[in-house]
Amino acid sequence: MDPEPGARGRGETVVLRWAQGPRSVPMARRSPLDALESWGLDRVAESASLVRIEVHDASEVRPLMALPGDGAEGGWGLPLVEVLSEKWGVSDRCGPGKLVWAELRTDRGPEGASRVEAAARPDA
Template sequence: MTPSSAASCGSDPIVLRWTQGSKSVPMARRELRKTLADWGLVDIEDAASLVLSELLTNAVRHARVPGREIETRFFPLLNGLRIEVHDSSEQRPLMAMPETGTVGGWGLPLVDTLSENWGVSDRQGPGKLVWAHLISDPVDGIPRHL
């Protein structure tokens, strides 16, 4: 992990880089939880952690490019959070509903359910970024996306 910006900067985005190993996912979740606590967004912590886990796991498993790292970015929004996962692979994820009883393939449908919206975008340089927006509702403590 290599922080590219100062952690706990309030409204500044948090940019981190990760190796393509399985230990990156729990480490990234820990960093996200710290960030959400600093930004006062603990009401979306569980959903955001799941979304980040799914997006980063997809990048680790399916977007391997030798010698390249995966980057996560967390942006505070006026009423929530934007999560981005950048990788160097041109292969874009496709969401398809797996058949009942299937063990894998539920990641993007889960992201679709938990986030306000999500998508895949081009980025400067090789590869893509996959993003998701989660909305906080501090009035009653229940995220709007649920």
């Protein structure tokens, strides 16, 4: 489950890889903060207003936006990204596969919270 050895900062970019699974989530959340700290920019984390997240995979299949059916346990990824992000998209990448990206505002005020709450309501 540990990030790929030697995957720390490459210039201004941090590239880390984890196995798919819930134990990887806390590590992925902590990694941007660790990178900023290692660059001596830990104070930036407190004032950052936009974060870009990219997920690369080897599949050529493009994701399609669709709401899962009632009681579905899966299929909520893109609907959540749509609600929580400023913008998102899918791009080609070098080599096989695709890159799915999202830009999230960290300084979003009450209007951001209301978008999430509205999306969570069944009558929305």
